Amino acid sequence: MTNKIKIAIVGLGQIGNYLYRELNSKKNYIELKTGKKIEIVAVSAKNKNKKRKFKIKKNIFFSNPLNIFKEKKIDIVFECIGLSNGVSKKVVETALKNRINVITPNKALIAKHGDYLAKLAEKNNVNLEFEASVAGGIPILRSIKEGLLTNKITKVYGILNGTTNYILSEMENTNETFEKVLKKAQSLGYAEPGNPKLDLNGFDAFAKIRILSALAYNNQISKSRCIMEGIENIHLKDIKIANQLNLRIKLLGISEIINNQLFETVHPCMVSKNSYIGNVNGVMNAVIIQGKPVGESILQGEGAGPGPTSSSLLSDLLSIMRGNLNKPFGVSFLKRKSIKPYNSDYYSNSLYLRFEVKDRSGVLSLITNRLANYKISIKRIIQTPDKKNKRATIVIITHKTTEINARNCLSIFRKNKNILKFPTLIRLYN
């Protein structure tokens, strides 16, 4: 690498856009920190004529990003398109094969093809950096790969999706429905205006959890099926009841080594309002790491938005510019192992169960008998009648039980004329 670093940005959405301006405004600062100059020699986006906050010179604009590699000499490419396949994959692949360093915030791509791409980077002796793919501005990957790297990590969990955390906080604060708050999140730029599904259904957090596990345990990115639930079925009612119980609903991503097996999951949790994680609100993200000998470490920061993302993208840039050659996942692909998945049937929690029932005698005993048959013992029960509609809401907090037991127990409620809809289940998490 010479003293003039040539950079390409592929994708000029919210993030690429912000990054372009940051790089230009921080040129001097970057030179101060690295002793090297940077120059943006190529950008690529679908539409050249879209209205932007800056002008793009004709000679650096490419409609087809793959042409950049044919026509320009570059040192580092930022992939900011964000697809898990297609042109995103093609751009990263082509760059690495041409011995060009890659920086990307694309968690979907890394969670899906990270192992393959890391191998490619190592073989070509270049860097593939993706700090911004997990928890926005929090330097979490670097902390695991460097700051905490000699620790034996046994658990990583936290709030990994700012959009859903914002929605849950806002529903609690404003008493507005999921649908209304989602629209607000979209208008504020927190949720994708077109398709917020990947945030809401837990997929985004799940991709991040898989990246975190790979780094924490030196394992290959797992492909096994797991519990992945989003917040689409959380009603304002659940948030209000949680509130009465001094609990709060959070979408947690959890990665844990149980009996030498890997357990990964994403699902809504009821946590104590007095807990640390119960007080990480709004677009904040937080990651908690349990390791030896360090104990418990917490990193918290803004998890979404172009500012925090750009902070991480630039930290990757400067790391490469300073000549820190890193294996993308900390250790060589040759030495990363595959960890057997833990059977999530045996995952065990206290449960919050909300039943919407016809207000008839015998319904409560139907429910409690069924629970008793499956040895699910009840910690607390709250029945709220809705006289006008001849209905009632029954909320039950159970003692700990396994997934498989709960699933089998609840199955009959799918078709019972007195149970108006299949019960809402939210796991309690301490």
Add this chain to the structure above:
Amino acid sequence: MTNKIKIAIVGLGQIGNYLYRELNSKKNYIELKTGKKIEIVAVSAKNKNKKRKFKIKKNIFFSNPLNIFKEKKIDIVFECIGLSNGVSKKVVETALKNRINVITPNKALIAKHGDYLAKLAEKNNVNLEFEASVAGGIPILRSIKEGLLTNKITKVYGILNGTTNYILSEMENTNETFEKVLKKAQSLGYAEPGNPKLDLNGFDAFAKIRILSALAYNNQISKSRCIMEGIENIHLKDIKIANQLNLRIKLLGISEIINNQLFETVHPCMVSKNSYIGNVNGVMNAVIIQGKPVGESILQGEGAGPGPTSSSLLSDLLSIMRGNLNKPFGVSFLKRKSIKPYNSDYYSNSLYLRFEVKDRSGVLSLITNRLANYKISIKRIIQTPDKKNKRATIVIITHKTTEINARNCLSIFRKNKNILKFPTLIRLYN
């Protein structure tokens, strides 16, 4: 550096001891992560025959650490003695001059001689790493130097001393006096058995704040006088009253850029029990960083003890072994500037004032009149009589006022026969 890294450990107290065993037990893991082997070729301590959990071979033991440099070829030395001068400084100096990398958890040394030693390291093209000097196992220095390095940081603050945080938490939890809890902290190894003064009087946290500022703002380590108060004057009574006010006492270190000037301080603060910082208890440390564009980042973890310290020492070791040559303070000593100090007379806070007075008429109005004369307005007042002893406790929470104003206002209470002791002042911090 060859493929066999030769290591010396100077100082075999609690930390050096733990480090020695960690290095031996993690040899294979370190080789996996770096591709290089390590060997401890020299250790030094005052007393060779002290009972230790491991045997030291005769040929690697040195009573005088400076002889190591004459007799052995080493790549990296760990300085674990912990003095701010004397042999600690001599060892680090000699190592750097001999082009040997240095790793140390010694905040007193770095806060005092960090600029000089960094210059020496840069001139000799070796690393001087001190991640473990601030906030134990939290990778805070690396996060500022690398993960957040392109951010414009304007404030860094937090709980930086595990010993005092443990004492304050324990006093609140057990209702025991400062003296009793201090003894407990000493027996648990949290506070120095001989001389805990540097923890208790705020010096330790202050050294850490100066290191943090130097990294956050690229300035030379400041030498200016500042408010430095410890917890020696915090009484159980203050903790109980804080509790009634839904507040909690924490020893905070604060570094901030105010009007382009540097303000650094350490003092006890009353913070809301509902705040994040108010819930960092026990030996936990937490550092909060405000920067642009990243927003607010929080790092929390165990701040004391050999385990967390060793985690940071090893992260420094692996960084050096991977060939990451870093300027000790992120940028070259040639480019670090000196920032003008902010005049702490104008530092402004709401105040908690506790007066112990004779229970006589006129005393309260004496106090309130004096405050009024200095335009310090009162937010809240609580008077508790102690009839038996004909005394009373008057607690006043004021609105915001400056240091200089408060100092001038309170001065007369030093010699007033109705005021039994000079009032306790604790700043409120939001």
